[in-house]
Amino acid sequence: MIKLELQSVSVAYDRNMVVKDLTFQVMSGEMVGLIGPNGSGKSTIIKAISRVIPLYSGKILLDGKDVFKMPRGDLARSLGVVPQMSILPSAFTAFEVVLMGRNPHLGLLQYEGARDLAITWRAMEMTATHSLAERKVGELSGGEIQRIVIARVLTQEPKSILLDEPTANLDIRHQVEILDLIKNLCLENNLTVVVALHDLNLAAQYCDRLILINNGRVHAQGTPREVINSRNIKEVYGADGCVYTHPVNGLPAVLLKAGNSQHTKPRGMIEGGIV
Amino acid sequence: MTLNQLKPSFMEQSVPVHFPRRRRRAYTIVGLLIALGGVMAFAITIGSVQVPFLTICQTLLSQLPLVDITPTWPSTTETIILEIRLPRVILAGLVGAALAIAGATYQGLFRNPLADPYLIGVAQGASLGAVIGFLLPFDWRGMGFLIIPVLAFTGALISVAIVYSLARVGKTLPVTTLILAGVALGAFWGSIVSYLIINSGEKMHGIIFWLMGSFALSEWSEAKIVLPYVVVGVAVILLYSRSLNIMQLDEEQAQQLGINVEKVKLILLAAATLITAAAVSFVGTIGFVGIIIPHAVRLIWGPDYRFLLPLSVLSGAIFLILADLVARTALAPMEIPVGVITAVCGAPFFLYLLRRKKRAVFF
Numbered sequence: 215m216i217k218l219e220l221q222s223v224s225v226a227y228d229r230n231m232v233v234k235d236l237t238f239q240v241m242s243g244e245m246v247g248l249i250g251p252n253g254s255g256k257s258t259i260i261k262a263i264s265r266v267i268p269l270y271s272g273k274i275l276l277d278g279k280d281v282f283k284m285p286r287g288d289l290a291r292s293l294g295v296v297p298q299m300s301i302l303p304s305a306f307t308a309f310e311v312v313l314m315g316r317n318p319h320l321g322l323l324q325y326e327g328a329r330d331l332a333i334t335w336r337a338m339e340m341t342a343t344h345s346l347a348e349r350k351v352g353e354l355s356g357g358e359i360q361r362i363v364i365a366r367v368l369t370q371e372p373k374s375i376l377l378d379e380p381t382a383n384l385d386i387r388h389q390v391e392i393l394d395l396i397k398n399l400c401l402e403n404n405l406t407v408v409v410a411l412h413d414l415n416l417a418a419q420y421c422d423r424l425i426l427i428n429n430g431r432v433h434a435q436g437t438p439r440e441v442i443n444s445r446n447i448k449e450v451y452g453a454d455g456c457v458y459t460h461p462v463n464g465l466p467a468v469l470l471k472a473g474n475s476q477h478t479k480p481r482g483m484i485e486g487g488i489v
Numbered sequence: 490m491t492l493n494q495l496k497p498s499f500m501e502q503s504v505p506v507h508f509p510r511r512r513r514r515a516y517t518i519v520g521l522l523i524a525l526g527g528v529m530a531f532a533i534t535i536g537s538v539q540v541p542f543l544t545i546c547q548t549l550l551s552q553l554p555l556v557d558i559t560p561t562w563p564s565t566t567e568t569i570i571l572e573i574r575l576p577r578v579i580l581a582g583l584v585g586a587a588l589a590i591a592g593a594t595y596q597g598l599f600r601n602p603l604a605d606p607y608l609i610g611v612a613q614g615a616s617l618g619a620v621i622g623f624l625l626p627f628d629w630r631g632m633g634f635l636i637i638p639v640l641a642f643t644g645a646l647i648s649v650a651i652v653y654s655l656a657r658v659g660k661t662l663p664v665t666t667l668i669l670a671g672v673a674l675g676a677f678w679g680s681i682v683s684y685l686i687i688n689s690g691e692k693m694h695g696i697i698f699w700l701m702g703s704f705a706l707s708e709w710s711e712a713k714i715v716l717p718y719v720v721v722g723v724a725v726i727l728l729y730s731r732s733l734n735i736m737q738l739d740e741e742q743a744q745q746l747g748i749n750v751e752k753v754k755l756i757l758l759a760a761a762t763l764i765t766a767a768a769v770s771f772v773g774t775i776g777f778v779g780i781i782i783p784h785a786v787r788l789i790w791g792p793d794y795r796f797l798l799p800l801s802v803l804s805g806a807i808f809l810i811l812a813d814l815v816a817r818t819a820l821a822p823m824e825i826p827v828g829v830i831t832a833v834c835g836a837p838f839f840l841y842l843l844r845r846k847k848r849a850v851f852f
Contacts, residue, residue, distance in 0.1 A: 266741045290747030297745070303600075303737035305792040305851050314735050318747035322728055370746070 216278075217242040217374060217406040218263065223272035225255075225262050225430075231270070232258045233430040240374075240408055245400045247421035248410040249441075251451055255430040256410035257298060260378045263408070264295045276374065290318035294367030298378040298410075300359060304352025308362050311351055312338055315369025337368035341395060357388040364395065374406040375399075381416060389413070393420045414468045418442050419460075426450060442466040514796050521803040528807050529582065532814045533574045537821060540566055549575075577707040580715065580771070581813040581827075582806035584704075585778055587719045587768040589805025590798055591761040592779030593786075594726050597733045597794055598757055599664045602852045606765040606779035609671030609758075613678035614648025615641040615769045616700055620685045623696050637699070638711075641770035648674060649762050662754055701826030702775030704813050711771045722764035723802055729753055733794040777831040778805055778812075781839045788846045808835065 218240040225233040233255045240246050248256045261267045263274055265281050274281045276293060294315075302311055315337070316330040326334075338344040341361045346354060351362065360380060367375055377396065381389040397420050400407045411417040417424055418438035425435040428450045434441045447455040447468065460467040533545050544562050548570050551558040560567065591606035599608070607613070618640035625636070652674050656667040686696055726733075732753045736743045740750045769775075782805045786797055809827070812834060816827040 261741070264745050266744050286744065286749050287747040290745060293745075295742075295745040297741060300742065301739045303792065303852075305787070306734075306737065310734075310793060311738075314738070314746060317731065317735055320731070366746075 215242040216240075217244070217276070218408065219275040219278075220259075220263070221273040221275070223259075223262060223274060224270040225258050225267060226270040231430065233262065236272070236427075236430065236432060238425055238432055238435060240406055242406055243400070243404045245397060245407040245409065245420065245422050247417040247424045248408065248427055249412075249414060249417050249424055250427035250433070254427045254450075256427055257378050258430075259427070260295065260376050260408070260410055263376055264293060265289060287318045290370060290372075292373050294370045294372035294375045296360070296363050296367055296375070296377040296380050298382060300363045302351040302359060302362070304350060306351055307348050308343060308351055308354065308358075309334065309338070309347040311362055312343070312347075312365045312369055315366040318370060333371065334365075334369050337365040340368060340399075341365040356383050357385075357392070360384065360388075360392055361395075364392070368399070372405075374408070377407070377409040379410055379412055382412065389416060396420075414442055414447075414455075418465045418467065419463070438465055442468065514790075517790065517796075518799060518803070521800065521807070525582070525803055525807050525810075528810050529578050532578045532581075532810050533570055535814060535818055536569070536574060538566070538569055540570060545570060572709070576709045576712050577704050577813070578810055580707045580712045581704050581810045583712065583715050583719045584768040584772050584775065585782075585805040585807070585809025585812075586723065586802040587715075587764040587805075588775065588779040588809070589782035589801040590723055590726055591765045591768075593783035593794070593798055593801045594733070594757055594761040595779075596783055596852075597737065598754060598761075599668060600737060601664075601668070602784065603780070604668075605776075606761065607675070607774065607776075609667060609762070610648035610652045610675045610678065611645045611762055611765045612769060612774040613675040613682065615645040615766060616682045616774055617648075617678045617685075618642070618644025619699055619770070619773070620682050620689075620696055623692050623699070624685060624689060638714075638770040642766050644678075645766035645769060646762070648678060649758075649766075653758075661751055664754075698826055699773040701828035702773035702831075703816070703824060703826050703828075704772055705817070705824050707772075715767050715771060718767035719764050722760040722767075725760040726757060727798055729757055730795040730798050733757065733798075737792075737794075773826075773828070775809070775828045775831060777828070777835050778809055781835050782808055784852075785839055785842055787851045788842050792851065 216239050220236055220238050223233060223236045224231060236255075236259065248259060250256055258267070262269060263276075263281065265286070269282065276284075276289070281289060281293075313326060313330070313334045316326055316334065319330070320326065335344065335347075338347060341364050343358065343361045343365050346358060346362070351359065354362065364380070375396070380392050380396065384392065393416060396407060396409065399405050409417075409421070411421075421438060423436065424438050424441040426433045426441050426446060433450050434446050442457060443466070444455060444457050447453065447457065454471060456469045456471065458467050458469060459465070530542060530545050530549075534540050534542050544566065547558050548560075548562070548567055550556050551560065552571070588606050592604070595604040595606060595608055596602060598604075619637050621644075622637035622640040652667065652671045653662070655674070656662060656670040658666065682700075686693060689696055732743075732748050735746050735748055736750065736753065738746070743750050765779075783797065783801045786800045786804055790796060790800055809831070812830040813827050815834060816825045816830045819825060819830075
């Protein structure tokens with residue numbers, strides 16, 4: 215079943231066309247990775263789907279309904295977004311910020327009830343942030359804030375989640391933690407996930423399908439194995455990457471080599487295997 | 490466990506935080522309401538004629554329908570209480586409430602702790618209007634006192650309308666442009682006002698007194714005009730207090746949480762501007778209340794706007810009633826402009842709060 219559909223979507227900042235005639239579909243329960251170089255339009259696509267920036271042309275359908283014609287509250291009940299940089303008001307507690315996810319479910323005069331608080335608490339347990347509940351968000355680390363924002367998105371009870379570089383600025387342990395969490399949510403709750411990722415290795419490890427964006431257009435799409443190969447990487451990134459097979463799970467993995475690597479002797483091999 | 494499973498079975502006891510706080514908030518609001526009543530009664534007792542507290546309460550109660558108290562006090566006392574002190578106290582309370590909630594709203598909208606009700610040109614527009622009123626060649630007293638408030642109100646609204654239309658970019662209203670346009674236009678009006686004051690001759694004293702704010706000429710008719718603006722404006726702002734909380738995230742996140750940011754911005758700006766303009770046009774541009782009361786409330790009770798806004802209303806009213814009490818009694822029979830008192834008495838208290846709480850993050 216098609217969950218999210220972009221039909222020849224173009225987005226322009228002033229006269230600068232950033233996303234051009236983009237078409238792709240995301241199936242229900244799928245975890246799809248958007249990959250591509252800096253400035254290729256990944257973040258713009260996420261913003262357009264969540265209706266933060268207007269379209270130049272084209273259409274975005276969520277569950278067959280035009281995103282730009284829905285009331286914002288309806289959209290927020292079916293689509294949650296984890297932005298790249300989440301600015302949070304530092305004096306609020308983590309619990310208060312996560313509770314904000316209930317907003318689309320509440321009327322103008324309504325106060326959060328016991329059920330809203332329970333859902334909020336549960337989302338904090340799922341993201342292992344419940345121990346931070348009474349802390350001020352200004353005192354939290356980058357990884358903790360990222361998990362708080364994911365908890366807030368879960369509190370919205372959406373069927374689909376968009377994430378823009380959720381692992382940027384995190385160390386490798388937190389990168390894996392966050393993506394494990396998202397992957398589990400996707401599998402267990404049948405959520406549809408679209409995630410923009412910088413790191414090709416992480417993208418290959420976690421996503422069912424990848425969409426490689428270059429200059430605002432789809433360059434390639436398919437399974438990680440189909441998309442991540444030396445030819446695509448050379449064409450899109452202009453960099454020589456060696457694509458290997460991951461020794462544990464057989465997925466493609468990219469190793470980089472320095473551009474001036476002809477000056478670097480492969481020491482380990484010459485000097486008797488001591489690295 | 491899935492997200493769907495958690496819905497029905499959840500009980501309150503699984504949420505260990507946040508529950509007691511709601512009751513504590515209700516107590517705080519009730520406490521401040523009682524304090525407001527006490528401060529009002531106290532402010533009415535004090536003045537050139539001392540009236541016993543009991544007489545005040547009896548007089549006020551006797552005005553209510555269905556209450557039958559035989560007056561044991563002279564009718565002049567009743568006039569002093571009902572026609573002189575009560576309207577003045579009520580007007581001070583209304584203006585304090587209006588400035589405090591407008592300040593809190595602007596700080597929230599602009600996500601800027603330096604925002605005050607006069608940030609986008611309300612005060613300077615009102616001042617220009619008022620100064621023009623003072624300098625009109627004919628005697629405005631003959632026109633039933635109303636020319637200055639009307640001109641001040643008009644000036645405030647015109648000023649904000651200009652700032653608003655200058656700051657608009659397409660269909661959006663970026664807050665940074667709004668602040669900058671407000672500051673620039675405010676400076677422009679301000680220098681015209683300064684020029685007019687210098688050339689105002691013997692009217693200078695009256696103008697400067699107005700600019701610093703005073704309740705000396707308060708009457709029922711003024712309180713009655715200000716009241717509906719403040720009530721409606723406060724009600725609208727309170728209605729959007731949850732939205733204001735969520736707009737403390739950036740605008741993108743607020744939109745993604747279902748807030749129609751541009752609409753909410755417009756509604757809150759209009760409400761806060763109207764109550765500020767209504768308050769300022771009768772009593773002058775009283776400073777300090779709008780910036781310091783919301784921050785004091787934040788320091789003591791936290792940043793949640795659903796609580797901050799009603800508490801600002803009550804604290805602002807209490808603060809300005811007390812400030813006006815000092816203004817009219819400290820050097821009696823001379824009146825000090827209340828704007829002088831708000832800062833002279835308010836600033837030390839706020840600095841004390843800032844030091845004692847020592848909170849690194851409270852905004």
